[in-house]
Amino acid sequence: MSASTELQKLRSVATGFMGARVLITANTLGVFELLERPLSAQSVSRRLNTSKRATEILLDALVSLGFLKKSGRRYQNSSVSNRFLLRKSPHYQGDLLRHYGNLWQSWSGLDEVVSRGEPSSAEFDFRAFIMAMDNIARFKVKEVMRKVRLKGVKRVLDLGGGPGTYSLAFARKAEEVVLYDRPETLKIAKENIRNDPFKDRVVLKAGDFMVDDLGEGYDMVFMSQILHSYSEKECLGLIKKVKRSLLDGGMVVIHEFYLDRTRTSPASGALFAVNMLVNTPSGRSYTHEELRSWLKKAGFRVFQSDRLQETVLIQAEKRGS
Numbered sequence: 182m183s184a185s186t187e188l189q190k191l192r193s194v195a196t197g198f199m200g201a202r203v204l205i206t207a208n209t210l211g212v213f214e215l216l217e218r219p220l221s222a223q224s225v226s227r228r229l230n231t232s233k234r235a236t237e238i239l240l241d242a243l244v245s246l247g248f249l250k251k252s253g254r255r256y257q258n259s260s261v262s263n264r265f266l267l268r269k270s271p272h273y274q275g276d277l278l279r280h281y282g283n284l285w286q287s288w289s290g291l292d293e294v295v296s297r298g299e300p301s302s303a304e305f306d307f308r309a310f311i312m313a314m315d316n317i318a319r320f321k322v323k324e325v326m327r328k329v330r331l332k333g334v335k336r337v338l339d340l341g342g343g344p345g346t347y348s349l350a351f352a353r354k355a356e357e358v359v360l361y362d363r364p365e366t367l368k369i370a371k372e373n374i375r376n377d378p379f380k381d382r383v384v385l386k387a388g389d390f391m392v393d394d395l396g397e398g399y400d401m402v403f404m405s406q407i408l409h410s411y412s413e414k415e416c417l418g419l420i421k422k423v424k425r426s427l428l429d430g431g432m433v434v435i436h437e438f439y440l441d442r443t444r445t446s447p448a449s450g451a452l453f454a455v456n457m458l459v460n461t462p463s464g465r466s467y468t469h470e471e472l473r474s475w476l477k478k479a480g481f482r483v484f485q486s487d488r489l490q491e492t493v494l495i496q497a498e499k500r501g502s
Contacts, residue, residue, distance in 0.1 A: 203242045205285065208278040212243070213266040219255035273316060279306065280313035287459045294459050301459050311344050311369045314406070318346035321436075321489070325405075326350050328487050328494050329434055334400040338426065340390055341407040345370040345383060351403065352379035359396065361386045391419065395426040402427060405436040406492075409453065412463035413471070420479040427499045433481060439493040440468045449491040469493055 207213065210229050220228075222237035229236065240256045243249040248262045258266070265274040287301035294301055325347070335356045339348040342360040348370075351358045360370060364387040374380045386396065391411070395402075402423045408416045423433055440450040450466040457464035472495055473483055481497035 200242075200246050201281070202285070203239065203246065204248065205278055205282045207239060207243055207248070208266060208275055209282055212240070213248075213258055213262045213275075214268065216249060216256055216258045217263065217267065219252065219257040221254050222256065225256065272319065275316075276309055276312035277316040279309040282306075283309055284456065284460075288456075291455070291459060300461055305460075307365065308369060311366055312373075315344035315346050315373060318344070318405075321492070322346055322350045324489055325436060325494060326354075328485075328489070328496075329403075330432070330485065330496060331355070331401075334432075336398060336400050338395065338399045338402045338423075340395070340402055340404050340423070342403075342405075343370065345374040347403060347405055348383045349374055349377050349379055352377075352382040355382070355400075357382055357384060359384045359386050359399070361388060361390055361395065363387065363389060390422075391415065395422060397426050399427050400431050402431070402433045403436070404433065406438070408435065408437055408472070409457055409466055410461050410464040413467075413475075415463070416467070417475045417478060420475050420481075424479050424481065424499055429499065431499045433476070433497050433499070435472055435476070435493075435495045435497075436489075437472060437493055437495075438466045438491060439472070439488075440466050442468055442470060444468060447491055469495075 226236035454466040
């Protein structure tokens with residue numbers, strides 16, 4: 182690799198925050214909801230109560246990034262913005278961008294986090310976080326459901342199920358799905374699932390799964406993107422707890438970001454580990470081997486493991502008592 186190519190890579194990473202901040206700010210202000218139809222910068226600034234000069238500069242930057250189109254003095258959403266940044270779209274990702282805006286604040290303290298080894302104390306928009314999980318799950322749920330072995334599964338525990346996106350998917354196959362999460366999360370989940378025809382199969386159970394009882398008699402426990410928030414010791418303890426909640430022959434399904442043995446690849450997993458450093462006391466991304474080893478130690482037999490882009494889906498069966 183030539184020096185110029187290396188320098189270009191360095192600068193690309195170092196300036197990546199610029200485009201990200203432009204997109205996040207536009208989403209926060211509500212730019213994309215306005216620009217389903219063409220408007221001038223002056224019209225946009227008047228509706229948003231923002232500076233005309235600043236608004237025009239922001240809109241031009243969005244055109245350069247491919248999120249808007251410009252014709253004469255008028256701006257309009259590009260196809261990608263209409264698909265992903267309008268609330269009425271089934272592919273909506275605006276909640277995720279709001280969550281990224283929250284992460285911007287906590288990541289800005291990374292220097293201090295690394296120095297002290299303690300998470301950021303920046304304020305956190307909890308609702309944006311939960312709905313961001315829904316935005317992400319919408320694009321994962323079909324692939325996950327195709328992989329999960331559901332034969333004979335009647336009762337599912339969706340542990341830390343957040344907005345209920347996966348719970349609804351399981352409700353189409355199982356007789357009952359218990360969505361277990363904290364009370365403040367379940368308030369959001371209840372709103373999110375209220376119009377789904379299978380909502381009556383979803384039971385909301387409030388509690389802290391690290392402390393409280395999980396219940397029992399489940400055919401399957403689904404654990405999507407929760408282990409990375411905890412230490413290795415806590416993860417193993419939770420998996421053992423999950424085993425006790427399962428019927429004989431029951432199964433656990435773990436869906437997580439992953440790292441290779443070196444913990445340096447893929448980049449998505451390595452960077453997500455930094456996100457856990459910034460936002461949790463003891464969390465991180467774990468390797469595929471670590472996840473499998475915890476299952477083995479807890480008394481499970483892994484029977485299937487699939488890579489789903491930046492995540493891994495591991496299915497394991499309970500062995501004995």
